[in-house]
Amino acid sequence: MRRSVFRVLTAVVFAALPLLSARAETPAPADLLQGVSWQYSRDGGKTFSDQPGEIGPKDAVLARAEFDSSDVPSPAWLELSHELPGSVQAAFQLNSQALKGPLEGMNYRTIPALDAGMLRKGRNVLEATLKAAKAKTPPPATVRASLRLMLPEHLRFQTAPVLGCVGADYFTVSCRTNLPAKVTIGHIRTSGAKVGMLSVDGESFGLIHRFRVKVNGADSYDYQLTAAAGNAARASASGRVVVPSPGKPLRFVALGDNRTNVKDWAQVASAARAAGGALTIHVGDMVTAGRNDWEWDEHFFAPAAELFAAAPLFPVIGNHEQNAPLYDAFFAVPEGIAETRSWAQQVGDVLLIGIDGRSDWSADSANARWLEAQLAGTKAKFIFLVSHYPAWTSSRHGGLDAEGKLKELATRQGQEVILPLLRKYRATAMIVGHDHGYERSEPPGGVSHIITGGAGAPLRDKTKDAEKQNPHSKVYAAKLHYCVFDVRDDRCEMKVFAPDGQLLDQRAWEARK
Ligand SMILES: [Fe+2]
Numbered sequence: 012m013r014r015s016v017f018r019v020l021t022a023v024v025f026a027a028l029p030l031l032s033a034r035a036e037t038p039a040p041a042d043l044l045q046g047v048s049w050q051y052s053r054d055g056g057k058t059f060s061d062q063p064g065e066i067g068p069k070d071a072v073l074a075r076a077e078f079d080s081s082d083v084p085s086p087a088w089l090e091l092s093h094e095l096p097g098s099v100q101a102a103f104q105l106n107s108q109a110l111k112g113p114l115e116g117m118n119y120r121t122i123p124a125l126d127a128g129m130l131r132k133g134r135n136v137l138e139a140t141l142k143a144a145k146a147k148t149p150p151p152a153t154v155r156a157s158l159r160l161m162l163p164e165h166l167r168f169q170t171a172p173v174l175g176c177v178g179a180d181y182f183t184v185s186c187r188t189n190l191p192a193k194v195t196i197g198h199i200r201t202s203g204a205k206v207g208m209l210s211v212d213g214e215s216f217g218l219i220h221r222f223r224v225k226v227n228g229a230d231s232y233d234y235q236l237t238a239a240a241g242n243a244a245r246a247s248a249s250g251r252v253v254v255p256s257p258g259k260p261l262r263f264v265a266l267g268d269n270r271t272n273v274k275d276w277a278q279v280a281s282a283a284r285a286a287g288g289a290l291t292i293h294v295g296d297m298v299t300a301g302r303n304d305w306e307w308d309e310h311f312f313a314p315a316a317e318l319f320a321a322a323p324l325f326p327v328i329g330n331h332e333q334n335a336p337l338y339d340a341f342f343a344v345p346e347g348i349a350e351t352r353s354w355a356q357q358v359g360d361v362l363l364i365g366i367d368g369r370s371d372w373s374a375d376s377a378n379a380r381w382l383e384a385q386l387a388g389t390k391a392k393f394i395f396l397v398s399h400y401p402a403w404t405s406s407r408h409g410g411l412d413a414e415g416k417l418k419e420l421a422t423r424q425g426q427e428v429i430l431p432l433l434r435k436y437r438a439t440a441m442i443v444g445h446d447h448g449y450e451r452s453e454p455p456g457g458v459s460h461i462i463t464g465g466a467g468a469p470l471r472d473k474t475k476d477a478e479k480q481n482p483h484s485k486v487y488a489a490k491l492h493y494c495v496f497d498v499r500d501d502r503c504e505m506k507v508f509a510p511d512g513q514l515l516d517q518r519a520w521e522a523r524k
Contacts, residue, residue: 040090040159043130044137047076049154063153066099068146074139074154080130086163086241088190089125093139093156097303100142105129105158107136113218114336117304123169124191124218127160163241166190170308171316172236172247174323175221175343177290178356182252182323183343184234185221187308192238194220219340230254250320253289261359262287264322266493267294267399267444269466270331273310275491276467280315282510283493284322290358291322292365294444294463295329295399302333307341327365328352329399329444348381355385360498360522362391368400368443372424379428386436392522393503394438395496399445402426403460405477405484406446415479421445433458437523439503447471448489449507451516452481459518461505465492486516 050059052073059075066072091110095101103110103122108129112119141152167189175183184196226232231254236247255261264283269276283291298306312319325344332338339352344365347354352367364385372378386394401408402425410418417423425441433441434456444464448471452460460483470489474480492515494507501522507515 037164040161040165043078043080043089043135043158043160044076044156047078049074049076051075051152063151066141066143066152068143070143072141072152074141074152076137076154076156078135078137078158079133080135082132083127083130083160084162085127087127088123088161089127089129090121090123090159090161090189091125091156092121092159093154094120095141095154098144099152100144101154102140103156104138104140105135106131112304114304114340116302116336118302120303120305123189124161161190163190163243166192166238166240166243166245168236168238168245168247169218170312170341171320172234172250173312173319173341174250174252174321176325176345176354176356177252177254177323178345178358179254179256180227181223181225182232182234182254183221183223184236184252185219185341185343186236186238186247187219187341188238188240189218190240191217192220192240194236194238196222196224197235197237219337221341221343223343226254230256230259248316248320252321252323255289255359257357257360259359261289261361261496261498263290263292263358263361263496263498264288264493265292265294265397265442265461265463265496266466267292268296268329268447268464268468269293269315270296270299270310270468272467272469273314276310277314278510279466279491279493280318282508282512284315284318286493286495286508288322288495291318291324292363292395292397292442293324293326294397294442295327296331296444296464296468297326297329299331300333301331301335301338304337307337325354325358325363325365325397327397327399328367328369330369348378351378353378353381357389357391360392361503362389362394363397364394365397366429368398368421368425368429372421372428374428376428379432382429383432383436386432386438389436392501393498393520394433394436394523396429396433396438396441398425398429398441398443400425401443401445401460401462402430402441403452403454403481403483404446404462405450405473405481405487406448406462406471407474408446409480410474411476411480430454430456430458430460439520439523442494448487449492449494449515450481450484450488451486451507451518452483453485454483459520461494463492463494463507465490467491488515490515 170187235249345356400421440459
């Protein structure tokens, strides 16, 4: 189902092409709007002025720019970028045709890969209907925009290769290109012997590319992506993926809630990369507003590009992802419940279960039945359940009402449904985020509860009701951090570090019996 959200924008015939490495020599794409003056109408296009004024709560301002175009080469695409503030909603039209982003439901500052066939030879009209997103703060309605003519030579990887879920016999990798392209993946054994191009599933035309590569027989694989459009080709950075298998030592990292403070996230991601985990668990809240397309590259992927190219990402969705279509289109997660974002997979000697903690986790729900089936059916030595939402917390999301009951449903269902199931099947720990910092709790029953929400979001102290909210708290640190888990034989050891190397906590568990 998720693969259907890939938008195939165009099909281009490709041949074997030399890689163009000297991007610095490529001329910048021409801006068709250079030197144009925008005109503004407040009466539906009857009269125009060069004074935009302000947009009030009920106004719609029509902005218009005219420009000339000559013959357009083929293949070519248009890329519209604007610098309107988030308080303005803008709908653009070129020669009366709506300019839409590739994924419905996402907000774009740059709309890539528009059909250049919309351009006319001679006079062209670009219009923008501007509305105030919120009534309270009427913004100035000036338009600053560019409309660039993109040729194959402007092809680039917009989002660096991001490794997704991995298992004993496969790995996954995703990327985004700025132009519709055919992307292929080359993978070789670490020994240097070529494995070849067989058994690669995934969409390969368009802007978002996701591959599942079946592998067999080696512990690690080098990989590199190649994108081709028209007469141009590009190679991505290369990376190495380690394929975990049962019985072998496994190191993985858990972190989350990196949103908002990008420099902090870069620091934590760099330290986590240096820890050398074979995979990364992310507990959600990767961006501040998941529907804003630009946040994903600027705030999440780019600052942690090296981590994502080396350590396969096992994410769960947080509230700040806003159910963004890009989340589903981009991330490769293990099989789970149809139509939900929950998944489960054994990695080495560990069963990892990731859940969408905002869906229905009442006791008789389909989700709870699915979770019990995963727990009952495993012989894994260790079980970790990953969710965005904590069950026990000394911070904001454990707030109690006047009667002492938990205010938030996800927290309540964590305590009343999810943790009891984990106890019943002797799971190791629940790993969550949502509250910003680190907290380890040890509620009765032997299942540890770890909040790792300290990868960049504003850090929070305990609430004044902390002891009442969470009597099981053992360690609390309102600090940037990441958690490193080492599984070896019948023991799993966790160490929690600040990015400067300070050890914040440690804990070890014995294998399930
Ligand atoms: Fe959150």
